Amino acid sequence: MFFILGLGTLLPWNFFMTASLYFQRRLNTTEWSNGTKVVRKEYYFNNWMTLLSQLPLLLFTLLNSFLYPRISEAIRIAGSLVFILLLFILTAVLVKVPMEEDRFFSVTMATIWFINSFGAVLQGSLFGLVGMLPQKYSSIFMSGQGLAGTFAAIAMLIAIGSKMDPETAALGYFVTPCMGTLLTLFSYLVLPRLVSQLSSQHNCITHNPSDLTYTNSPIWVMAFCVMFVFTVTLSVFPAITVDVKTTSEGKNWELYFISVCCFLIFNINDWLGRTITTKIRWPSKESRLFPVLVISRVVFIPLLMFCNVQSRNYLPVLFEHDVAFSIIMVLFSLSSGYFVCLSMSYAPQLVEPKDAETAGALMTFFLALGLSIGAALSFPLRKLI
Template identity: 55%
Template structure:
């Protein structure tokens, strides 16, 4: 009777928890994806500011916006993701998640408000860089906290969370495509451009509020309460071996046996150290680092430089990068993140799993020999179809293997340590991003002059 009660869990009615976790995944990366795709807006805003202040085009200051954006995004992501691995011991997850989402909302509200405010270019650049720093700081804490929280649920919910993150990229890519097509079809005035930019930045504000409401609703659902409460106390069935259960059930008056049981129960209430958890998940941590290091080493630094062979079609030439690079990547990455909910192969104990992760290194030379103007290498794979096929496999494997890593890691530790495992995995995920972004500078020098 006791065992059946503790083994059974309530149903996820209407898949409400699944939907909420998916929305949390979307909200986690949707603001940052919108920020990245606004690169053209920020560069043009700095140029407009220079013209407004009477500075000639030849004398305009080069702010090197894109390089600084990359630097000031990866650094806080790495530092604060590491901090979050220890922060959970002092700050409750509810406080971390709520504060991060509120920070997201105010930072994007500030960015939206600045659309209609004339500012000196230096001031605007400084405010933008500070926004990038703090939004990535908040994003690091948010991702680490949510990965740890989602790790308390069954493995398929980790897959749903990462699928939501993949969908965020699709929204951003579609927004970029709409902006390109809009600019192609008509020459808008400055007020219209400001209105479009204002609406663009209000979108992640609304999405962030929706994400916060979903998170606040989560603890009130019976299905989520079951798994969240289970992390607070281990069941006797999980604590005891069959011999111990027999002692407890058949000999309740045996004080010595009960003493052993109580000792085990008290011991299990203490969370393992960060190092102890890492020793159990180190292979998954290294695998997720390798997955994202390979991805960021070529995407987008190499992929955005690939050009179409159909130069005669000017419209296709303008949307080629958006469609074949960003949209293909995000759609196939989402498909890869969703696939583990259907099949999970290789298994977490298989030697094929790290082999599959390492096999993604082949995409680096394949993308290097696509049609890249100014490349030192011959364009052996110059056709558009070849590039799309490579991008599809490249992005699908990224989403699939990354999702498996994040889903497998919590399975290797106790329920009490799932949050620690999730935070550590997020740190190594971001470490992979930082390594890949750093390696991309060297790779760029090897490919073109």
């Protein structure tokens, strides 16, 4: 059940991200002029999608202390799932509705903002819920989150491989998260006793005021690390990586290239990186090497920018072959999942037990901040290419 709940929290972000090829087709603004293909208008869809997906997480993380005590847990979780379901249904319906590009872009961006706003409330509420359970339930929940992207990537591969017309394939693709959201809602509703028991336990617990403001606390190192990992990751994925083109001449492979080499490779290895931390925890939480390795991930930004990203105006292509791009993506995603999971698991161990809840809230804020900074950086980085 908790695996399904974890899966459901990241369905909105992953299904919109993985469907970037569908949205690019709907926003196709190229035209032929004197025998040359010219871009009439550039929407920068992937950049805006990334930014408007992550800003709600940062906003609602800041609003947690105000929002959560005033709205019951059941309304927050069930209500968010219902609204996410309705917005997915709207997106599926729009597949069959002809619409002028500017209007379609505006409607899609509004949908992305609201669906990720409800997703942020859902994620924060469920993190609070599983936080009252033994550690193994948190691991199961995080594992479900890690596989949400793989689920979306496989759904896209099935849609492409179905050989149906693009509209029908896209409709089937967006119906899939509707079913996933329904399953998530059902999973939550069949746990009323557990939810009630956990809520009662939570209300009975009293916490002493926490003070994590002293700058020498090692938790600030972990907060910086989780922020920096996501800043690097979101600055190039998916806004830049989704524009990498295959050098293969096979038309069938061209259809599958981004779904496999960008989304599937990233999500599988990100999940694998998280899973590895259950067996290997290196460097240690006290090691100075840990933040050094996290900062060294910045090398992936130029490496991916020098891949065969099209179109480009300034930088040369240094890694043209598909294999080179795939190897870089494996290392990029594996290190992302590994260092994020280590940072999040080390943080509570660096404070007194009474401060663990405050430490978790602090880490969640810096995680959201890193996602938002990375999404914002994707705009100038894409321009530089």
